[in-house]
Amino acid sequence: xxxxxxxxxxxxxxxxxxxxxxxxxxxxxxxxxxxxxxxxxxxxxxxxxxxxxxxxxxxxxxxxxxxxxxxxxxxxxxxxxxxxxxxxxxxxxxxxxxxxxxxxxxxxxxxxxxxxxxxxxxxxxxxxxxxxxxxxxxxxxxxxxxxxxxxxxxxxxxxxxxxxxxxxxxxxxxxxxxxxxxxxxxxxxxxxxxxxxxxxxxxxxxxxxxxxxxxxxxxxxxxxxxxxxxxxxxxxxxxxxxxxxxxxxxxxxxxxxxxxxxxxxxxxxxxxxxxxxxxxxxxxxxxxxxxxxx
Numbered sequence: 001x002x003x004x005x006x007x008x009x010x011x012x013x014x015x016x017x018x019x020x021x022x023x024x025x026x027x028x029x030x031x032x033x034x035x036x037x038x039x040x041x042x043x044x045x046x047x048x049x050x051x052x053x054x055x056x057x058x059x060x061x062x063x064x065x066x067x068x069x070x071x072x073x074x075x076x077x078x079x080x081x082x083x084x085x086x087x088x089x090x091x092x093x094x095x096x097x098x099x100x101x102x103x104x105x106x107x108x109x110x111x112x113x114x115x116x117x118x119x120x121x122x123x124x125x126x127x128x129x130x131x132x133x134x135x136x137x138x139x140x141x142x143x144x145x146x147x148x149x150x151x152x153x154x155x156x157x158x159x160x161x162x163x164x165x166x167x168x169x170x171x172x173x174x175x176x177x178x179x180x181x182x183x184x185x186x187x188x189x190x191x192x193x194x195x196x197x198x199x200x201x202x203x204x205x206x207x208x209x210x211x212x213x214x215x216x217x218x219x220x221x222x223x224x225x226x227x228x229x230x231x232x233x234x235x236x237x238x239x240x241x242x243x244x245x246x247x248x249x250x251x252x253x254x255x256x257x258x259x260x261x262x263x264x265x266x267x268x269x270x271x272x273x274x275x276x277x278x279x280x281x282x283x284x285x286x287x288x289x290x291x292x293x294x
Contacts, residue, residue: 038064040064076201079205118221121226123182139207211266
């Protein structure tokens with residue numbers, strides 16, 4: 001069987017959300033008529049996550065692969081492990097605390113098939129309170145990130161200089177970065193941009209990959225026509241002095257060593273998208289040829 005799309009999901013003590021996430025994948029793909037593969041990597045959960053995953057695999061033996069690790073290996077090594085095994089023409093990196101709400105995957109896959117400069121499509125994410133998560137942002141400086149520390153530690157409002165003033169976008173829009181709660185992309189993106197940086201344990205692996213996409217002359221699209229619910233857990237925000245939070249800081253330092261931008265946005269990443277003007281025409285073509293990718 002040809003696999004249209006492979007979903008890559010990580011779990012770590014995710015019993016509250018993971019079954020709803022996986023059920024929503026199956027329902028979305030059944031509705032869209034897509035042949036689906038799901039690869040789940042469990043990062044040494046101590047709750048009921050593995051039992052839930054084993055039950056799900058029993059319900060879908062031909063579509064689900066479970067890789068159970070004995071400890072938490074972070075987000076990059078584990079996602080890379082799954083991506084190396086993926087058989088789909090398209091891949092979707094998906095957090096285990098998300099659920100598909102509305103919109104079809106087919107136009108997204110058509111878009112990616114038609115526009116070879118388009119690297120990733122990131123959907124609109126809705127938080128449990130009904131607000132739109134600010135999941136697409138501008139490339140930040142290290143100073144931009146440091147300015148957020150009072151908000152994390154003391155719950156104080158601070159300027160968010162890496163936010164887009166016009167967000168949430170109502171139309172498909174080129175963006176600098178998109179969080180990896182949901183990324184949809186062609187499998188051959190790994191040939192041109194590579195795998196995730198395994199020197200970054202937890203975050204900001206998505207920021208680093210977004211920068212590498214820009215440096216490869218490709219771009220990311222925010223697509224509000226596809227909507228997911230995101231029960232964002234923000235572990236590092238809730239425990240700002242934990243080892244996980246410190247690994248996030250270490251990842252930020254690595255990101256800025258690679259791409260620059262300690263005090264201002266990196267010069268190589270601060271210019272407007274060179275292909276932004278032509279993107280609308282290419283997207284229109286992609287949407288008008290929905291069946292061409294299959």
